[in-house]
Each structure stands twice: as C-alpha cells, then as structure tokens.
Amino acid sequence: MNHPTGRLAAFVGNTRYEELSDDVVKKVKECFQDTLGCILEGSKGEEFQKAFTAMNLLGEGSSRIFGTDERTSLQNSVLLHALMAHATEFDDSHKQSKTHPGAVIIPAALGAAWLHGKISGKQLIASIAAGYEVTLRLGKALGAGEHRLKGWHATATCGIFGAAAAAASILGLDAERIMSALGSAGTQAAGIWAFTSDGSMSKPLHAGKAAQGGLISAVLAQTGFTGSRYILEAEDGGFFKAFAPYKTSDWQQELLHGLESPDAYEILNVAYKPYPCCRTTHGAIEAALHIQQKQNVPVEQIKRVVIRTYDVAVKQCGFSEPLNPRLAAFSFAYVVAVALRSKRPIVSADFSEQVFRDTEILELHRKVTVERSEEMDALFPKLWPCEVEVETAAGEIYKHRVDIAKGDPLSPLSDVERVGKFRGCADGVLPPSQIDGIVAAVNHLEDIEDLRPITELLISAKKIT
Structure with missing residues (x-):
C-alpha cells in the first residue's frame, strides 16, 4: 500500500x-x-x-x-x-x-x-x-x-x-x-x-x-x-x-x-467566514470598510473605485454586472459598493432582491473596476490579497490593502464571534433552548457517547410547502 x-x-x-x-x-x-x-x-x-x-x-x-x-x-x-x-x-x-x-x-x-x-x-x-x-x-x-x-x-x-x-x-x-x-x-x-x-x-x-x-x-x-x-x-x-x-x-x-x-x-x-459571500471577496470588503471607517467618504462623492488582486480572483469575481442576487455574492463590484455605502459588515439581507435593485448601489458598483496585480498573483494561494482604491470627485485618493482577511487562522474570529455567527444562523429556525443545547453539546462533543440526541436538537417544527 x-x-x-x-x-x-x-x-x-x-x-x-x-x-x-x-x-x-x-x-x-x-x-x-x-x-x-x-x-x-x-x-x-x-x-x-x-x-x-x-x-x-x-x-x-x-x-x-x-x-x-x-x-x-x-x-x-x-x-x-x-x-x-x-x-x-x-x-x-x-x-x-x-x-x-x-x-x-x-x-x-x-x-x-x-x-x-x-x-x-x-x-x-x-x-x-x-x-x-x-x-x-x-x-x-x-x-x-x-x-x-x-x-x-x-x-x-x-x-x-x-x-x-x-x-x-x-x-x-x-x-x-x-x-x-x-x-x-x-x-x-x-x-x-x-x-x-x-x-x-x-x-x-x-x-x-x-x-x-x-x-x-x-x-x-x-x-x-x-x-x-x-x-x-x-x-x-x-x-x-x-x-x-x-x-x-x-x-x-x-x-x-x-x-x-x-x-x-x-x-x-x-x-471561518464573517460575511455570507464568496471568500475571495472578503479582503476587498474589509479594505472598503477600513477606508470608510477612517475617511467616511459620502457615496455621492465617489468618482471611481479600483480593486487590485490576483488573477484567479479577477476571473472569478471581477465581473461588473451580476445578473441576480445569488451571483452578487461573487461580485467584487457589488459587495464593495454595499460596504462603501452601508459602512458596516456585509449581512445576508444585502443579497435580497430589494437591496440588489437599490439604485444607489447599482450606480456605485458601476464605478468599480477590477485589475490583476502581478505582485499579488505571486502570493496566491498562500495569501489572497486585495487592495481597494477610492477616488473622490475632488481628486482625493484613499487606499487600503488586506492580505489576510478576517476569519483566517492568522486573523481569527474570536470564540464570541464564532458562536455569535452560529446563533445568528440558527435564529428564526430553532428555539433558543435548542440553540443553547447545540452550543453546549459541541463544546463537550468528545464526552458524548451517542450523537443522536444532538441531531434531535437540530430539528424544528418547520414544514416545507
């Protein structure tokens, strides 16, 4: 063998x-x-x-x-x-x-x-x-x-x-x-x-x-x-x-x-992902949020946005016009536009039909271009780097680069953030008592002699119509 x-x-x-x-x-x-x-x-x-x-x-x-x-x-x-x-x-x-x-x-x-x-x-x-x-x-x-x-x-x-x-x-x-x-x-x-x-x-x-x-x-x-x-x-x-x-x-x-x-x-x-969208886009989301946290640029003053990244990312997520909310989760232009406008982390609701059709986001994501960087190409796949550059109508330019996005073992989510993510996913599906039971069971998974009670905690009263 x-x-x-x-x-x-x-x-x-x-x-x-x-x-x-x-x-x-x-x-x-x-x-x-x-x-x-x-x-x-x-x-x-x-x-x-x-x-x-x-x-x-x-x-x-x-x-x-x-x-x-x-x-x-x-x-x-x-x-x-x-x-x-x-x-x-x-x-x-x-x-x-x-x-x-x-x-x-x-x-x-x-x-x-x-x-x-x-x-x-x-x-x-x-x-x-x-x-x-x-x-x-x-x-x-x-x-x-x-x-x-x-x-x-x-x-x-x-x-x-x-x-x-x-x-x-x-x-x-x-x-x-x-x-x-x-x-x-x-x-x-x-x-x-x-x-x-x-x-x-x-x-x-x-x-x-x-x-x-x-x-x-x-x-x-x-x-x-x-x-x-x-x-x-x-x-x-x-x-x-x-x-x-x-x-x-x-x-x-x-x-x-x-x-x-x-x-x-x-x-x-x-x-572990902090945002519900393609992991390839997370560095760009973080860079855009960093710029807004530091500069608080009004959306109407943004003239141009450039994202620089590695070749695989450009081909996978570099398209400018996502056809539906599902595809928007893979679009650099869309998620960065949402981040620049909302000035907060991306959430599941950002991929709803209502947000996808928002005219301000549509206008902003059409100002985004995605470019390949040879230097970043050489770092992939050990790193998945992204740089976001925002240019205002007044000619001001703000840049930020992220090589290691949040959630990576080198930039980890805290235990509180991880468990909070689980609770957020389970919210509206399971009652709080079952959510608490799953969290406790996973914490002591090695002590459990029979998994079947855990799987029972994952069942809700929801019927599919």
Whole structure:
C-alpha cells in the first residue's frame, strides 16, 4: 500500500481521536459548529426548498432534515444538508486548496453515523479530521490556481474524497476497503464553475453531490464493491492525470509530506467566514470598510473605485454586472459598493432582491473596476490579497490593502464571534433552548457517547410547502 491512494487510505484507517492534538480537536469542533450553523441558515433559502421538493419526487424516507420537521431518504438528506450548508456562501474555507470542506465532509459523516447507529463524539471528531485532511491535501496538491482556472470547483472534485474518507472512518472500514471507497469517489468526481455565466443554483449542488457520492462510495466499499486502488496515480484516467495534467510527479510529495505528523493537519489552516459571500471577496470588503471607517467618504462623492488582486480572483469575481442576487455574492463590484455605502459588515439581507435593485448601489458598483496585480498573483494561494482604491470627485485618493482577511487562522474570529455567527444562523429556525443545547453539546462533543440526541436538537417544527 506504499502508493498515494494506499497511503491516504491507511492514514484514514489509522486516525484515532486519542492521537489527535488538542488544537486539532478544538478546530474540528469549531468546524462542526460552523457547518451546522450554515445548514440551518440554508434551510431558509430558495435553493433548499426547490431541491427538497425534487428529492422527494425521487423517493421519500425516514431521515431527518435539519432545520425542518421533514424527512427524506438517507442519501438525499446528505445531499440536502451539504447543499444547504454551501448555498449560504457562509461555510468554512481553506486558502491553499481553494475548497469549502465542511459543507461536504460533515453531512457525509453524519449520514454515515445515522446508518451505523450509535456513534460517539470522539468517533465523529476523528472521522471529520481524516476527511478534512484528505480533501485539503488533494486540493493543495492539484494546484489551487491551475485547477480553478481550468473551470473546476475543488470543493466538489476534492470534497468527494474527503466525504468518502469521513464516512468510511465512521463505518469502521479497513484500509483495503477505504481504498475502494476513495476509488469509487474519484470516479464520480465532478463540479464545474459555469454557474457564474447566468447566476444559476448549480454551485451548492456540487457540494450536495460530492457529499452524497462520498457516502455512497463508503457504503459500496463496505459491501465489498471495489473501486480503483490506484485512483489518484493511475497513468490512464487517474485523478491527477485527468484533473491536473499540468502537474508532474511533484504532486505526490505535496500530497503526502507530513501526512502522519500530528502537527501538520491542514484543518488548522481552515478559515471561518464573517460575511455570507464568496471568500475571495472578503479582503476587498474589509479594505472598503477600513477606508470608510477612517475617511467616511459620502457615496455621492465617489468618482471611481479600483480593486487590485490576483488573477484567479479577477476571473472569478471581477465581473461588473451580476445578473441576480445569488451571483452578487461573487461580485467584487457589488459587495464593495454595499460596504462603501452601508459602512458596516456585509449581512445576508444585502443579497435580497430589494437591496440588489437599490439604485444607489447599482450606480456605485458601476464605478468599480477590477485589475490583476502581478505582485499579488505571486502570493496566491498562500495569501489572497486585495487592495481597494477610492477616488473622490475632488481628486482625493484613499487606499487600503488586506492580505489576510478576517476569519483566517492568522486573523481569527474570536470564540464570541464564532458562536455569535452560529446563533445568528440558527435564529428564526430553532428555539433558543435548542440553540443553547447545540452550543453546549459541541463544546463537550468528545464526552458524548451517542450523537443522536444532538441531531434531535437540530430539528424544528418547520414544514416545507
């Protein structure tokens, strides 16, 4: 098993709670709470409601759907929970892999736990740690910039491997069967970025299908169904040959270096979003807010705004005319216009139809241009830098640059801010007593012998009409 797929499988099979550092355990619990909050926030959205209707046409079941009093089949609940978590554009992120791991991995792990029966908090923590590590290492090894510029969405292409790993860990598979689970996951890997051409709902479906596909892969492996033992490195049709033909053999070193080291877990580099929009835009939002906090420039006096950033960001978020509020969450021009005008952090209501149609914001975002900076390009993906320059009608110029946006481990949210984010997402979905219960349970997740009472706290009285 001394080949890349085998090494990853052995790592997953050997991951135990007792061998995780205190920092990794704390981080897993934070990611778990953050993702649960995003799922609850996603239960309020149009994407979930339409997807739930569609999934029930394909088959009903007894699995609960968080944030509601609805049920569906197990595999569809996993798809829906991942879709809900990712549809909010509020889910966790990792710079160097350019992925949103929690939305994919945690629903798959919880689906496997439901299938298995009684699962402890320690087992869940170990499975999530293993799943994150698989996804994040794959994303880094692919080359975040090159993979994204080919049109791929690494949350999906790499996320399905992490989902399979987490589910396989929960199900107690040995390394041989984990290899098969990874093989079946890789043969389903997909997810392309075309949704920005028209503002469609496709992006959260990427997370949904990756989570569902990961669970299916683990269950197939449990029954003895085989997947390729060489899914990553196969010369003909292997994952890296198919998805990263620009990479040479160096990807194996990038993937496996430090894999067994307790201090090298990539989950420690995961960020939490303070704003419900594409993470790529957060540095620009912060820069715009900094300028307004210092200068308080009246919107009507702004003549021109220039955003300078790296190439991937320009291509992904540099369009000037978002077609709908969903696409506005990916538009530098829109979010910076909102920040300059409102002079406060971006919130979910900023992507309502009413705000999107606001004439003052429309006029301001048309004054924004986005430019590529070669110097910033060289820093990506280790850093995601942005500079905002505001020029007034009187010729005054104000600039601010952000290399590390709030929520990154190097500029972290406080515990109060993180828990406040969860409570804000859960507000209006669950009663305060259940919200308090989830916060307390996550704080002591390692002490819980059976996860099922936690999942009951995530159920509301809401019916989908």
